[in-house]
Amino acid sequence: MDDLSSFCCLNPVCSDLGKRGHGNLTVTARYGPDKTRRMLRCRTCTARFSERKGTPLFDARLPPDKATAVLAHVAEGVGTRKTARLTGVHTDTVTRYTRLAGDHAEAVHDEVVAFSPHDR
Template sequence: MARKAKNEPYHQMMKLRATTLSCPYEDCIDHKNKANGNIIFVRKYGTGETQNLFKCTTCKRTFSERRGTPLFECHLPDEKVYQILKCLSEGNGIRATSRIVGVSKDTVGSIINRIGDHMEDVAATLMTNYHLDECQLDELWGYIFKKKRI
């Protein structure tokens, strides 16, 4: 009984997080429909905070919280990933980032590859949906970048 009471705040937090998720399976009728009440928290698995198992009550399938994200099957906590990305975005190299964050340089390289692949997909989607040439997209980015500095 004491163990259940200890885990209650975590379960409440996961119930709240379930309202922000949608079913990742494309053949489910509630695919990408958030806040329908069809996603429930099942349990935590593994040792980290990132391994949370949810279930779609519509299609009855379970999924990881990170499914469909670049961090699916990545065991690093979100905070470590954010630290790696912040260090890299501020101009640190791979080795410096690994020393600062306290992970191996292979881990930093893996995160770069995961995020890079995801960003390629995002860029391809943007170019497809907006019918912009690469030159136009580059000009738009340059304009936005200059606006941020002002």
């Protein structure tokens, strides 16, 4: 059984938009290398979308372990050119993934901080 509790419908006109663990999502297909990625469907609005939509890995061409290695180097403060050499990817690729991850991290930060309890 797939755990879909961390996912939500991403359709802007769906009444269940953004409701995690709401029970409206099902897995309709698996795709990608070794069929490891799930295609999700919302029962409420019938929209279908990749489980990777809205993440830095959506439509990524690098294998997940390679993308993770690139971002781990950058997160540790390794420069773009060094990261490219150490992971075997082009410097433009390092820059693109860094931007995607940065935008995603900013969005996650804004969402999580918005629901944090106030200090007393």
